[in-house]
Amino acid sequence: MPILKKIxxxxxxxxxxxxxxxxxxxxxxSGNNGEGKTNLLDAIYYLSMTKxxxxxxxxxxxxxxxxxxxxxxxxxxxxxxESRFSIQVKEGEKKLIRDEKPYTRLGEHxxxxxxxxxxxxxxxxxxxxxxERRRLSNAVLSQMNQExxxxxQGYTRLLQQRNKVLKDMGADASLLDAIDARxxxxxxxxYACRKQFAQDxxxxxxxxxxxxxxxxxxxxxEYKSDLExxxxxxxxxxxxxxxxxxxxxxxxxxxxxxLFTMDGHPIRRAGSxxxxxxxxxxxxxxxxxxxxxxxxxxxxxxxxxxxxKLDLGRISNLISMVAGADFGQIFITDTDRQxxxxxxxxxxxxxxxxxxxxGSFTRVE
Numbered sequence: 001m002p003i004l005k006k007i008x009x010x011x012x013x014x015x016x017x018x019x020x021x022x023x024x025x026x027x028x029x030s031g032n033n034g035e036g037k038t039n040l041l042d043a044i045y046y047l048s049m050t051k052x053x054x055x056x057x058x059x060x061x062x063x064x065x066x067x068x069x070x071x072x073x074x075x076x077x078x079x080x081x082e083s084r085f086s087i088q089v090k091e092g093e094k095k096l097i098r099d100e101k102p103y104t105r106l107g108e109h110x111x112x113x114x115x116x117x118x119x120x121x122x123x124x125x126x127x128x129x130x131x132e133r134r135r136l137s138n139a140v141l142s143q144m145n146q147e148x149x150x151x152x153q154g155y156t157r158l159l160q161q162r163n164k165v166l167k168d169m170g171a172d173a174s175l176l177d178a179i180d181a182r183x184x185x186x187x188x189x190x191y192a193c194r195k196q197f198a199q200d201x202x203x204x205x206x207x208x209x210x211x212x213x214x215x216x217x218x219x220x221x222e223y224k225s226d227l228e229x230x231x232x233x234x235x236x237x238x239x240x241x242x243x244x245x246x247x248x249x250x251x252x253x254x255x256x257x258x259l260f261t262m263d264g265h266p267i268r269r270a271g272s273x274x275x276x277x278x279x280x281x282x283x284x285x286x287x288x289x290x291x292x293x294x295x296x297x298x299x300x301x302x303x304x305x306x307x308x309k310l311d312l313g314r315i316s317n318l319i320s321m322v323a324g325a326d327f328g329q330i331f332i333t334d335t336d337r338q339x340x341x342x343x344x345x346x347x348x349x350x351x352x353x354x355x356x357x358x359g360s361f362t363r364v365e
Contacts, residue, residue, distance in 0.1 A: 001078060001297035001328045002113050004044065008072040011063040012046075013039040014359035021363075023352035024076070026330045026344055030337035031356035037333040040361065041117065041302045044331065047073045047085055048115040048300070049143075050096060050106045055135065058089050067091055075113065078297065085113070107153065111143040114291055114299035118284040118306050125283065126268045126276050130257035137258065140287050141193050144294045151189040155253065158183045163248045173240075180236050183252075187232040190253045191225055197290075198223035198258060204289050208282035219267065219279055222259040226251045281306060298328030305333055307343075 003024045009015045014036050029037045042061075045053045052061060062069055068090035077083050088095045096103045103109055124132045142149040162179045165171045202221050209219045226235045232252060236243075239251045260267045260279065267279055292298045334340040337355065344351050354361045 001295075002300070003076040003329050004073055004300065005076055005082070006074040007044065007047070008070075009040070009043045010070045011066040012043050012069040012071060013061055013063060015039055015043070016063060016359060018359075018361055020354070020361055022329070022331075023350055024329055025348055025350040026332065027352045027354070028337075028340050028344055029331065029333045029354045029356060029361070030335065030340055031333075032335060035356045036359040036361070037356055038119065038304050039359065040356070041119075041304050041331055041333060043071050044073075044300070045115055045117050045302060047071050047087060048113040049139070050087060050094065050109060053117045053119065053302075054121060055132075058094070059091060061089070085109075107146070107149055110149055111146070114143050114295055115302065116284060116288045116291065116299055117302040117304065118281060119302075119304035120308060122280045122284065123276070125280060126260060126271075130255070133258040134254075134256055136283075136287070137194050137197055137256075140291065141197055143299075144291060145193060147189060148193045151186040151193075155183055155186040155190060158186070159249060159252070159254060166243055166247050166249065171244075176236075176240070180233050184232045187227060187253045191227040191256075194225070194253075194256060195223055200290055201283075201286055204286035205279075205282050208285045208289075209279055212282055213275070213278045217262050217271075217275065219282070220261045220264075222261070223256070224259060225253060225256045227253060277308075292326075298326060300328060301330045303330065303332045305335070307334055307339070 004022055005024075006019065006021045008017075008019045010017050018040075020040075029040060031037050042053050046061075052058075068088065070086065070088045072084065072086035074082055074084050083099055086097045088097075094106065096106055096109055098109070098112075125136060138152055142152065158179055162176065162183070165175055165179065198221055205221060206219055209217075226232075230238075235251050236249075243250055260283075262270045262275065262279070267276060271279060288299060288301055332340065332344070337353070341353065353364050355364055356362075
């Protein structure tokens with residue numbers, strides 16, 4: 001599995017310049033809120049996914065007063081050899097290099113350094129719109145399946161074209177027919193992959209939730225799509241008049257959603273704050289498990305303030321689960337260094353501790 005040995009970060013959010021060497025096992029970052037713990041984890045995520053874990057334009061990742069940032073990492077790869085990756089982002093430009101050779105397309109890199117991130121922002125998966133849940137499925141499937149990634153990218157480009165045509169009140173219906181025909185096979189690929197993903201995810205999420213929560217409630221995931229009963233072309237045909245009126249595409253896989261339930265009721269209404277947090281951790285650990293099965297090795301796991309809002313019993317269950325499973329390299333952040341060390345020291349002696357203040361990180365014993 002790829003192991004991040006060293007990272008160099010320049011001008012990423014509040015990190016001016018930092019070079020850090022990591023443990024191949026568990027890395028713990030402590031510090032007060034707002035000091036930069038999450039920023040370091042997001043820099044690691046960015047190097048894997050070529051984008052932030054959080055939905056915001058790249059310019060919001062530039063350190064104040066700068067016009068770009070650079071992240072570089074040295075990894076020990078599955079082959080046993082080292083590879084160096086670097087990504088440089090400036091306004092309107094993004095360049096990714098592996099071992100001194102630029103990628104021709106950023107998509108070629110997705111899945112090379114598999115990663116899963118668990119963060120407080122995951123609450124949006126329960127409370128917000130289906131867009132957040134589609135982002136989750138895209139993040140997982142794009143790393144495991146290049147065909148899916150290509151289908152999503154192609155569908156998105158054609159959807160933009162279709163919406164542009166619809167904004168033109170004099171649009172030729174035959175032009176829409178041509179666009180729809182090109183979108184249909186991409187939509188079919190996206191639908192099939194997401195449906196299988198939901199089916200694979202369901203039992204794993206249920207089991208992880210049981211381990212974390214100690215049982216009591218049953219959780220489930222249901223995939224919803226306009227393609228459940230008809231092809232994309234038929235769906236578009238039914239809604240074409242409405243699309244002309246609205247002047248945008250009102251149906252299709254860009255409206256897909258995943259319904260999360262607890263004991264048959266939407267979890268955002270039926271679950272307590274602790275139950276929702278436990279479900280979200282279970283969801284991300286299930287994502288991790290599915291990716292591990294697909295790759296044959298464990299992806300990198302980034303746990304950002306994962307102990308927040310979990311009671312001691314659930315924290316104990318979570319840590320026991322991590323200690324008992326075949327996990328790879330792990331990064332954990334917490335505001336309470338004593339709590340973090342007390343938990344991690346029981347898991348392994350192969351760990352590294354860092355403290356952060358104002359975007360500066362120091363390794364400590």
